[in-house]
Each structure stands twice: as C-alpha cells, then as structure tokens.
Amino acid sequence: NLTDLLYLDLSENRLESLPPQMRRLVHLQTLVLNGNPLLHAQLRQLPAMTALQTLHLRSTQRTQSNLPTSLEAKLAEDILNTMFDTSYSKQVINEGEEPENFFWVGIGAQKPYDDDAEYMKHTRLFRCSNEKGYFAVTEKCSDFCQDDLADDDIMLLDNGQEVYMWVGTQTSQVEIKLSLKACQV
Secondary structure, three states: OHHHOOEEEOOOOOOOOOOHHHHHOOOOOEEEOOOOOOOHHHHOOHHHOOOOOEEEOOOOOOOOOOOOHHHHHHHHHHHHHHHOOOOOOOOOOOOOOOOOOHHHHHHOOOOOOOOOOHHHHOOEEEEEEOOOOOOEEEEOOOOOOHHHOOOOOEEEEEOOOOEEEEEOOOOOHHHHHHHHHHHHO
C-alpha cells in the first residue's frame, strides 16, 4: 500500500506543483524534490505530511524567477519552522560549509565497518529497465559500487531483510511503477 511509503524520490520529474494525493502519504519520512520547478506557495502543502523528517530541495528551479541562494535557504528555513515546533533544535548550514565530521557527530561517531556481517553475504543489486521494449529485472555483478547506478534505470538493493530502491534521474514513470511492484515480490 503506497500510503505506507516512507521514502519518495521525485527528483527531476518536471513537477510544477505537488499532487494533492501526496497528503495521503501520512507515513512519508523522506521526500526528495531536487530539480523540480516548484514554487514557494506549492511547498506550503508539506506541513500536512506530519511524519516528514527530511526534505531535499537542491537545485529546485523556479518558474517565475531564479532565487538567490540566500532566499532559497530562507524558504527551506520557513518550511522547517512551519513543519516542526520550537522544541526541536534547528541549524542552518550552507552546502559546502559543513563542519568537519558533521555527519558522524550527528549520528554518534563513525563505527568500524562490519566486513563479515551476515547481510554482506546475501546483498544483491538488481537493475530494473525497459530499454529492450519490455520490463526486466536483472541481477548486476556481485562486486558492485556506486558507479554501477544508471541514471536511466532503477536499481534495487536486496540484503535479505530489506529492499532499497534507487531511482535514476532519467527514469520513466512506467519503470517506477513496475519497479515498485517488483519490490513487493
């Protein structure tokens, strides 16, 4: 059921507004809207998504004008203040000006990689594509890395317990729908 969706990546989909059906995604925690021509007024719909924790707006184009970075930061801060009450700690950090070890401090120190974890023995990467005229899910090599992600396809990472779906920026809506079905199998 898509209303239980936790992560949604709609990057580079030429969205000029948010579909009203998005209000039904009550469990959505992460929304990626990078590279869409959304206007500030349309982003005001987001507070209806009460579980939303992360919102990506990088390279969000404007149809009326291109806003300077400072105004874009103000927009993000306005949305943040509208969505969350003042009991949360908020910090504005400009891209490229992140403090050293910013990520690891935020989540509680970098731990050593678990090279012999059980999931490492079963993790598989699949490519979802309709480039041959029909939809196919094929397994990629067992020794994969980030370079194996194709912009015009969807990749599924299955570790035996969870399936992660990566959506390329040039992916069609048909591939997205069929890949979501493939995740459920």
